[in-house]
Every structure is written in C-alpha cells, then in structure tokens.
Amino acid sequence: MSTVRLSPTSYVVLGMIALRGPSTPYDLKRAVGHSVGYFWNFPHAQLYSEPERLAAAGLLALSVEDSGRRRRTYSLTDSGRDALRAWLASPTDEHFQMRDIAELKLFFNEVGEPGNVPTLATEQIKQHQERIAVYEAMVERFGGDPASRPRMITLELGLEMEYAALRFWTALVEGDLDRLRRARERSTATPGAPTSE
Amino acid sequence: MSTVRLSPTSYVVLGMIALRGPSTPYDLKRAVGHSVGYFWNFPHAQLYSEPERLAAAGLLALSVEDSGRRRRTYSLTDSGRDALRAWLASPTDEHFQMRDIAELKLFFNEVGEPGNVPTLATEQIKQHQERIAVYEAMVERFGGDPASRPRMITLELGLEMEYAALRFWTALVEGDLDRLRRARERSTATPGAPTSE
DNA sequence: CATCACACGGTCTGTCTCGGACCGTACTGA
C-alpha cells in the first residue's frame, strides 16, 4: 500500500486491465503483443513483475485461483482506476523518443564506406513497407468494429510515422531530399510561430 | 582486450570519437547534447562508463592528462575503427522504436474523461511545433557548412517525423483523420506489395 | 494405456540502463 513511482510500463498494465477487465499476466502478454506492443515494446517478464508491484501499492487486487494450473488474476482497484485517470488527465511534458539504429548509422556514415547508405536505405524502405502492410491489415480487420475504434486511432499515428520514414529513405536513395522538403512545407497549414517558450 | 557486447550506445561513443577525434567524456556529453541526443537520448553517466568498457575491450585508447584538472581523453584504436565500420556495413534488422507517452494516453483514453483528448492534442501540437522550430534553426545554422552537411541529413528524417506527428494531432483535434489518410496515400508513390515475409 | 511432443503459463538471473543526486575543482569578478 506504500507509494511507488509509476512508470509508463505501470500505466500500460493499469490501462490494459482497465480496458480488458481482470487479467492474468499471460492474458496481458498476449493482448499487449498485438496492440500496445507495436509502439511500446517491453519484455514479457515485466508483465509478471509489474502487476506485483502495483498490487503491493494497492492499485491492483490479486486473486489466486488454484483449480488446475496456478493463475494469478489481477483486477483494478478504485485507487488503481484513479491513478490511471489522473495520469490520463495530466499534462504530458516529455517529447517522444525515437530509437532508430538506421538513423544512427546514417548519422555516422561518413566514417564508413559510401556504398553503405544506399544499402541501408533500401533495407529500410522494405522494412517500412512491411510494417505499413501489417498496420493496414489491422485497420482492415478491426476498423469495422466500433468497439475497438478508439484504439485504432493510434494506428493512424503509427502509419503516419511509417510513411514519413518511408518517404525519407525513398527520397534519400533517389537523391531528392529537396523535393521532400518542399512537399513537407506544402502539406502543413503554416505551423505558426514557435510560441517562444 | 576481452570481447564485449556492443550496444547502440557503444557505437554512439565510437562514432562520436571517430567524427570529432580524441575526446573526453565531457566533450562527448556536450557534443551529444546538440546532435545525436535529439534522436537517441541517454544519461550522461553512460558517457563516463561506456568509454571505460570500450577501452577495456581495446576499442578505445585512454590517455590521462594531469595538468590542472584530471582529464581522460579517449581516442579510437584501429580495432575500434574496424568495429565501427563493420557495424555501419552490417544489415539493420530491428525496426525503430517509438516511445511516446502521448500515444499511450491516446490509446487508453476511453478509460478517462473524453475532454482529455483535445487537451492532449493541443499540447502535442505545440510541442511538435517547437521542436520543428529547433530543427529548422539547426538547419539554418549548419546547413551552409559543407563539412557538417552529411550529419544534417538525419535532421531531415527528424523533421519528417515531427511533421507527421504534427499532422496527426492536428487532424485529430479537427476531427478530420480521413483527410490525413487520403493525403498520405496520395503522397507516396505506390508502396507496392509487402514483399512477402 | 503409456508416453511423447508441444503449447501453455510462468519464473529467474545477470547485466545494462536510467535519472538524478551529489561532490570536488577551477576561474571570475565583486
């Protein structure tokens, strides 16, 4: 019941249980696999340790069922729901973080062979196309279901990002970054002044 | 001289030293701050411990200078350069990872108040605009310098991503995700088949 | 009926990562 620091991972767990109802870690593991997992990956071991922490903090309630195989089912307590709601309503200060090995390699490419870049770009184009196809398939499968509609919205963000990357690597391999730049400026209704901090 | 596992962080260190020449951790800290740091953040403490590991593995050479303040200067060894080059030439298997708290909140928003979403979106729009302004300023400052040109290219990727996010949140707040979708499809020369597997 | 393979459900471990608090040391200028 002591207070703990809640990390994003904590909120993923709370959130998943809020959306799905009482769940075992294994349930979470599978559910995460084809939803949040796409844009916030973490090892499945966390889905066993994290609920334990949250239960210790009183945000989840544990009920152990022992018929046949041992199963720990966690459900949201009132204070768990409160914590989640408070987080959802709180301002988001951090900017998103990208971790892109390809971008790193590009940054340091001067040190290596010039030939590396086209290869890299070609790989990336393929990967992003594949990922786009996966996302599109998900939209196709679940897009019709009104119940899952709200969660599908984040897919649009994901797609937008994938396309952005795809356009970049394509332009790079075609040596046409300027056109990219121009298209970008055209596509956005004038971003306005940077609202000096 | 024993072998170590090289993480992306290791390559950031090797890469920075390759680009800048011999450096102290503090140099790296500052250099990272206004370059790689934008798309691959890590705590500065790593910039003290990581070079040590790399030196132990023979990829960096340490020279301690003791005039006045103690300074550890690391420089690239041949095998360090080789390791970096090999990495640059190696295929990149992992997809990029995003960590976006705002996206998480959006995903779980059904659980909270409906009013949260517009607020969130507005915040995000502002943040992305600010970040775009920072990037543009960097382009303006360094874009003219041919020496730093290669490294500027990654800024284009960053900008492309920022604009993608900006467009998404803008569309969301305007309730016009469909237009976003259509614009996306128009903007890309047909992505082609997902190249099975 | 025995047993084997395999999906299920879960645990554990060691190593790295992450922030952030904290601490001397020089230089600067009042």
Place this chain on the structure above:
DNA sequence: TCAGTACGGTCCGAGACAGACCGTGTGATG
C-alpha cells in the same frame, strides 16, 4: 578574499531487458 558558477566527474538504487529455463496439462501416437 570570498561567493558564485561553469566544469568535470562519481555514485547509487530502481527498473528495464533479454533470454534461458522449468513445471503442467493435453492431445496425438504407438
């Protein structure tokens, strides 16, 4: 001479992470 502040660095505890590993049921097979 002293305070303030940039410099340069260390340390620590909590979490994140990958991945090896392990019991348990179940259905197929001989």
